[in-house]
Amino acid sequence: MIERSFQFLGEDQTKQLLEANKKPLVPSIRVNTLKIEYLLIF
Numbered sequence: 001m002i003e004r005s006f007q008f009l010g011e012d013q014t015k016q017l018l019e020a021n022k023k024p025l026v027p028s029i030r031v032n033t034l035k036i037e038y039l040l041i042f
């Protein structure tokens with residue numbers, strides 16, 4: 001996978017991509033308002 005990124009993006013952008021993938025994700029919750037009633041959300 002890294003080899004393909006290197007071929008497609010080049011060295012600098014591949015390094016940036018790998019560094020960005022090291023950062024932990026911020027937890028979040030999404031609500032599908034089409035499947036839940038408004039009063040249950042708030």
